[in-house]
Amino acid sequence: MNGENEIQKAYESILGHDFEKAIEWFEKAIAEEPNNAAYHHKLSITFTRSNKLNKAVEHASKAIELEPDNEAFRFHLQVLHARERVEEARKLLSTPTEHAERAIFLLKEAIVLDPLAIEAYLILGEAFALRNDFTRAYQTVMEAVRLEPVNEVAKRQAALYQLKMK
Incomplete structure (x- = not known):
């Protein structure tokens, strides 16, 4: 069968x-x-x-x-693990807690697992901005713009963080 x-x-x-x-x-x-x-x-x-x-x-x-x-299977699982970390970080950042550092750690791990995870860069930029670290927020979001130049959300976030750096 x-x-x-x-x-x-x-x-x-x-x-x-x-x-x-x-x-x-x-x-x-x-x-x-x-x-x-x-x-x-x-x-x-x-x-x-x-x-x-x-x-x-x-x-x-x-x-x-x-x-x-099977490398294709391994890569797929790696991308899924990156998504898990992004989701966990999103949850941590959605409530006013002192878990921003843990969220930043998870998002950095997600980017290592999947360097093309645009969402991870955007949320990481938000996490840096929450700490008023607009330079790192801008740099992180600009990496998303570099990877995906047509991403309007990334471009808007970059412009906002650039203004806040001044």
Whole structure:
């Protein structure tokens, strides 16, 4: 038995923008072939698109467990770990607490894990601004602008922090 038919149905669901149905089909494929690392990887990507980060990490980890030398699987899990850190930092910064230092640490880790995580740079800039460290806020957000020059949020934040530096 194999899950290729289920995988095809999952892709059809994705093309129809029905990610929940795609998840069901990927899960059926995994039930057919539980040790197929590629199926776990594909399901992880679909969970990521559906903002189900915990499930995405679970299946990405399983894919690596089954195929430890697969660099694409490793990179995907690394990006997911970066997203976890960004989410944790966002939560820390959303309440008036003294956890800004922990949030900054998490965001720096996220950037190491995924140097293209624009959101991490933007939130890190906000964290520096909350400490009135507008020079570092500006420098951090300018890195986001360098990586994604059309990002209007990054450009607005950079302009704001540049004004506050004066």
